[in-house]
Amino acid sequence: MTDFKLSCPVPAAPQKTVTLGHGSGGLLMKKLIRDIFLAAFPDPALHDEHDGAILEPCQDKLAFATDSFVIRPIFFPGGDIGSLAVHGTANDLAMCGAQPLYLSCGFILEEGLDLEELEKAARSMARAADEIGLRIVTGDTKVVERGKGDKIYINTAGVGRVITENPILPSRVRPGDAVLLSGDVGAHGAAILSVREGLRFETQLVSDAAHLWPQVRALLESESEIHCLRDLTRGGLAAALNEIAEKSGCAVAVEEELIAIMPEVEGACEMFGLDPLSLACEGRFIAFVANGYQEKALAALKGAGCAAAIIGKVLESPAGEVRLKTHLGVERILDAPSGEALPRIC
Amino acid sequence: MTDFKLSCPVPAAPQKTVTLGHGSGGLLMKKLIRDIFLAAFPDPALHDEHDGAILEPCQDKLAFATDSFVIRPIFFPGGDIGSLAVHGTANDLAMCGAQPLYLSCGFILEEGLDLEELEKAARSMARAADEIGLRIVTGDTKVVERGKGDKIYINTAGVGRVITENPILPSRVRPGDAVLLSGDVGAHGAAILSVREGLRFETQLVSDAAHLWPQVRALLESESEIHCLRDLTRGGLAAALNEIAEKSGCAVAVEEELIAIMPEVEGACEMFGLDPLSLACEGRFIAFVANGYQEKALAALKGAGCAAAIIGKVLESPAGEVRLKTHLGVERILDAPSGEALPRIC
Numbered sequence: 001m002t003d004f005k006l007s008c009p010v011p012a013a014p015q016k017t018v019t020l021g022h023g024s025g026g027l028l029m030k031k032l033i034r035d036i037f038l039a040a041f042p043d044p045a046l047h048d049e050h051d052g053a054i055l056e057p058c059q060d061k062l063a064f065a066t067d068s069f070v071i072r073p074i075f076f077p078g079g080d081i082g083s084l085a086v087h088g089t090a091n092d093l094a095m096c097g098a099q100p101l102y103l104s105c106g107f108i109l110e111e112g113l114d115l116e117e118l119e120k121a122a123r124s125m126a127r128a129a130d131e132i133g134l135r136i137v138t139g140d141t142k143v144v145e146r147g148k149g150d151k152i153y154i155n156t157a158g159v160g161r162v163i164t165e166n167p168i169l170p171s172r173v174r175p176g177d178a179v180l181l182s183g184d185v186g187a188h189g190a191a192i193l194s195v196r197e198g199l200r201f202e203t204q205l206v207s208d209a210a211h212l213w214p215q216v217r218a219l220l221e222s223e224s225e226i227h228c229l230r231d232l233t234r235g236g237l238a239a240a241l242n243e244i245a246e247k248s249g250c251a252v253a254v255e256e257e258l259i260a261i262m263p264e265v266e267g268a269c270e271m272f273g274l275d276p277l278s279l280a281c282e283g284r285f286i287a288f289v290a291n292g293y294q295e296k297a298l299a300a301l302k303g304a305g306c307a308a309a310i311i312g313k314v315l316e317s318p319a320g321e322v323r324l325k326t327h328l329g330v331e332r333i334l335d336a337p338s339g340e341a342l343p344r345i346c
Numbered sequence: 347m348t349d350f351k352l353s354c355p356v357p358a359a360p361q362k363t364v365t366l367g368h369g370s371g372g373l374l375m376k377k378l379i380r381d382i383f384l385a386a387f388p389d390p391a392l393h394d395e396h397d398g399a400i401l402e403p404c405q406d407k408l409a410f411a412t413d414s415f416v417i418r419p420i421f422f423p424g425g426d427i428g429s430l431a432v433h434g435t436a437n438d439l440a441m442c443g444a445q446p447l448y449l450s451c452g453f454i455l456e457e458g459l460d461l462e463e464l465e466k467a468a469r470s471m472a473r474a475a476d477e478i479g480l481r482i483v484t485g486d487t488k489v490v491e492r493g494k495g496d497k498i499y500i501n502t503a504g505v506g507r508v509i510t511e512n513p514i515l516p517s518r519v520r521p522g523d524a525v526l527l528s529g530d531v532g533a534h535g536a537a538i539l540s541v542r543e544g545l546r547f548e549t550q551l552v553s554d555a556a557h558l559w560p561q562v563r564a565l566l567e568s569e570s571e572i573h574c575l576r577d578l579t580r581g582g583l584a585a586a587l588n589e590i591a592e593k594s595g596c597a598v599a600v601e602e603e604l605i606a607i608m609p610e611v612e613g614a615c616e617m618f619g620l621d622p623l624s625l626a627c628e629g630r631f632i633a634f635v636a637n638g639y640q641e642k643a644l645a646a647l648k649g650a651g652c653a654a655a656i657i658g659k660v661l662e663s664p665a666g667e668v669r670l671k672t673h674l675g676v677e678r679i680l681d682a683p684s685g686e687a688l689p690r691i692c
Contacts, residue, residue, distance in 0.1 A: 021685035025580025025626070028685055030589075049593060050515055051438035051577065052411030054508060057404060065398030066450035066503055070488045092397035104412035106501040108454070140501075142416045144690060148496040155452040155486075157412055157503030162400060169396055231397065234371025243376075247395060280371070339367035339374055344490060 018113040023143025036115065037107075037139060040122040041129075045137040053137035055102055058161055063098035065089055066157040072344045074121060074151055077191050078207030082124035084282060084346060085154040087211045088233070090132050094216040095229040095285065097168040098160030100132055105156050106140040110149035121152055132211050134158070164220055170247035172227040177314040178294035179252060180287040182215060182306045183208065184260035185237050189279030190268040192345055199271070205264045210283030215304045222300030225290035232281040233346055235337050238322070239278065240286055242336035246320040254312030254334070255325045277324075278337040280345045288314065364459040369489025382461065383485060386468040387475075391483040399483035401448055404507055409444035411435055412503040418690045420467060420497055423537050424553030428470035430628060430692060431500040433557045434579070436478050440562040441575040441631065443514040444506030446478055451502050452486040456495035467498055478557050480504070510566055516593035518573040523660040524640035525598060526633040528561060528652045529554065530606035531583050535625030536614040538691055545617070551610045556629030561650040568646030571636035578627040579692055581683050584668070585624065586632055588682035592666040600658030600680070601671045623670075624683040626691045634660065 021028040038047060045053035067088040074081040090100040105125065109118065129136050166172070191207040193199070212231060219226060228248075230240045237259065245252045261276045269276045289297040294310055301308035324334040367374040384393060391399035413434040420427040436446040451471065455464065475482050512518070537553040539545070558577060565572060574594075576586045583605065591598045607622045615622045635643040640656055647654035670680040 019685075020689045023580070023689065024683060024685055024687070025582075025585050026624075026683035026685060029580075030682075048515055048517070049589070051441040051575075052409045052444070052504075052506075054442060054513065055408040055410055057407055059403055061403055062401040062408075062505075063398045064401055064448055064450060064505060065484055066452050066501070067486045068452040068454050068488045068501060070454060070490050070494075095397040096400060098398070102410055104410060104503045106412050106414040106452075106503075108414050108416060108499055108501075138411055140413045142414045142499075142690075144416050144496065144499075147493055150490065150494040153454055153488075153490075153499070155412070155414060155454075155501035155503075157450045157452075157501075158398075159408075159410060159505060160398075167400065169394055171394070229397075234369070234375075236371075239371045243395070278372075336376075337370060337372035339372060340365075340370035340489075343366045343369065344488075 016115055018109045018111055018115065018143055020111055020143050020145065023141060029141065033141060036119050036122050040126045041136045043135045043137050055159065061162040063093045063096035063160045063162050065092035066155065067092060068153060068155040069346060070153050070344050071346050072150060073195060076195050076207060077204055079209035080121055080124050081152055081154055082121035083128040084209055085156045086125050086128035086134065087209055087282060088346060089156040089158040090134055091212045091231045093158050093160035094213045095231055096162065097164035097220055098162045100134045100158055100160045100213055102159040103129060103134050103136045103156050104138045105136060105154060108149055108153040109143045110151050111143060111146040113151050118152065132213055168226060168229055170228050170244045173244055173248035173250055173288045173314055174227060175250055175314050175316040176291035177227055177288045178291065178310050179254060179312040180289055180297055180301065180308055181259060181311045182301055182308050183284050184262055184307065185232060185281055185284055186261055186265040186276035186279035188282040189342055189345055190265040193268055193272065193342060199268060203264060208281050208283035212283065212285055215301060215306050218300045218304035219287060219297055222296050224293035224297035226287055227290060228288040229285055231285040234280050236278045236280055238334050239336045241322045241334065245322050249319045251315040251318050251321045252312060253315055253323045256327050258309050258311040260307060274341050277334065278341060282346060362461055364455045364457055364461065364489055366457055366489055366491065369487060375487065379487060382465050382468050386472045387482045389481045389483050401505065407508040409439045409442035409506045409508050411438035412501065413438060414499060414501040415692060416499050416690050417692050418496060419541060422541050422553060423550055425555035426467055426470050427498055427500055428467035429474040430555055431502045432471050432474035432480065433555055433628060434692060435502040435504040436480055437558045437577045439504050439506035440559045441577055442508065443510035443566055444508045446480045446504055446506045446559055448505040449475060449480050449482045449502050450484045451482060451500060454495055454499040455489050456497050457489060457492040459497050464498065478559055514572060514575055516574050516590045519590055519594035519596055519634045519660055520573060521596055521660050521662040522637035523573055523634040524637065524656050525600060525658040526635055526643055526647065526654055527605060527657045528647055528654050529630050530608055530653065531578060531627050531630055532607055532611040532622035532625035534628040535688055535691055536611040539614055539618065539688060545614060549610060554627050554629040558629065558631055561647060561652050564646045564650035565633060565643055568642050570639035570643035572633055573636060574634040575631055577631040580626050582624045582626055584680050585682045587668045587680065591668050595665045597661040597664050597667045598658060599661055599669045602673050604655050604657040606653060620687050623680065624687060628692060
């Protein structure tokens with residue numbers, strides 16, 4: 001062995017966690033962006049590394065939506081913060097009757113985050129976007145000190161092409177409209193709860209997190225008259241129904257027996273005193289369909305693979321009220337949840 | 347005094363801070379959105395309270411950009427996180443040659459945040475957007491636990507209408523291009539530093555934070571041939587010049603004596619051993635202008651009220667290198683900053 005070998009500098013181990021320097025705008029940040037984001041996201045617009053992306057002109061109206069994701073834990077059964085950040089905003093665009101086309105992503109990273117976790121989340125985003133044909137075209141990265149964030153927060157904003165002639169809006173809901181629900185409710189909230197609390201069921205609870213555009217497109221192309229669409233996120237079915245009832249000035253009546261809930265979700269809710277109708281979904285929506293079109297709409301949703309059901313209808317009054325006919329045949333008011341049963345569910 | 351009076355419930359004091367319930371998707375969140383965001387942001391698209399906003403069709407190409415803002419402190423001399431969140435993304439659109447039209451905003455609030463501070467920031471956003479004619483059309487609110495955020499983080503994404511025929515991109519920069527700088531550098535970084543460190547100067551250091559669209563429009567309408575625009579944010583002038591040099595495969599040569607820096611900024615930098623050329627600005631940009639057009643471009647910028655200057659030019663080689671001719675007449679390489687001199691500057 002020679003002195004030369006001994007005096008050779010030991011090569012620095014590659015950095016394995018996010019540091020404040022990764023948010024500096026300098027060389028470290030550039031390395032992070034290239035090694036993780038540009039490696040995961042192939043879009044040429046992003047690879048221009050300019051301040052924004054150029055979108056082709058579009059003859060149609062566009063929809064524009066945004067969502068931030070602060071879910072804990074960042075990986076969960078059925079998804080992760082990356083796929084959720086794509087699905088969430090893509091679904092908001094779908095609820096406007098728009099095909100999701102372009103996505104921006106803004107990362108707020110906590111100092112000390114494992115770079116492998118970031119890479120895994122970024123790859124999951126890329127896969128989710130690719131499945132929908134959504135282009136991740138522009139982004140931003142910030143780093144905050146340890147204890148001023150929680151691993152990863154992601155904001156996405158999306159631009160989509162509206163494919164409907166008539167606007168899809170809460171204010172278009174009319175008495176007589178049928179209320180369709182695209183599947184069973186509460187699985188996302190219950191899955192997150194089960195991970196946080198370490199619950200075990202005979203079958204694992206898996207989040208319903210999914211992108212809804214194929215289902216929504218099938219519905220819109222069925223030539224049913226669709227007045228409003230709303231995905232069930234925070235506050236679940238109860239919050240969504242109440243928002244639409246209030247904004248439309250109508251009443252909504254739904255039947256508990258027509259609303260599918262998995263037994264594991266019921267079980268988790270009973271254990272924690274939660275209402276499955278107020279539990280978040282991340283892959284379910286409701287549609288308000290003009291009277292006479294509900295069967296056609298239902299068939300379209302079923303054709304797209306949804307376990308959809310007609311769960312109720314819109315009434316003239318009392319304005320803003322949601323009524324639930326329970327399993328026992330009793331009618332009660334279904335209130336919007338007030339506070340926070342499960343924080344940071346998305 | 348009667349028993350009745352004593353038994354009257356004391357009216358609950360109105361909530362003055364953000365709670366986890368404000369992020370629930372329920373009634374508390376709705377109240378927060380209406381009392382603060384809808385009260386500050388007048389746009390009808392936002393008041394539809396739908397999952398996204400509908401934008402009118404546009405014959406031109408669109409630009410799409412995003413930025414997250416994690417600045418500390420959230421109020422500083424010359425701006426605040428609200429105005430910064432509008433200017434930052436509007437400026438990114440301007441750098442694409444696009445008139446800023448629509449903005450989304452995603453708030454990540456820390457439990458315990460003073461609602462008055464949130465309201466002040468939201469109003470500042472609204473004012474900043476109004477000044478540019480930018481519509482805040484869609485948004486999202488999340489709440490994280492105390493110690494998992496830092497008061498307010500804001501993401502904005504923006505959509506703008508491209509008014510240039512030719513793309514404005516780093517890859518279009520050519521040897522012979524003149525490098526124009528729109529004003530003095532480093533005031534934003536120095537102002538944040540002075541607040542954090544409690545520095546006092548004879549005149550107060552004020553951030554240069556501003557929207558750049560009127561200046562960029564004047565430049566684009568001057569019929570100068572503009573190859574690239576870049577605003578100076580994190581990493582300052584040094585980072586921006588290095589990025590463009592690298593992406594274009596050219597060299598850039600600039601002269602220190604042509605780069606304006608306020609004496610207070612120089613002073614703060616000397617005290618802390620910082621380089622003003624690597625200090626963030628939030629209201630300055632550089633323009634790469636084809637040879638022969640630089641005087642016309644300079645006149646346009648001056649006409650728009652900028653203390654602009656031609657600070658250098660693009661050379662064929664060495665590819666990716668930025669050279670600075672110092673006050674002493676010596677040439678040296680101006681590197682991009684590597685790590686983080688001032689974290690959370692925007």
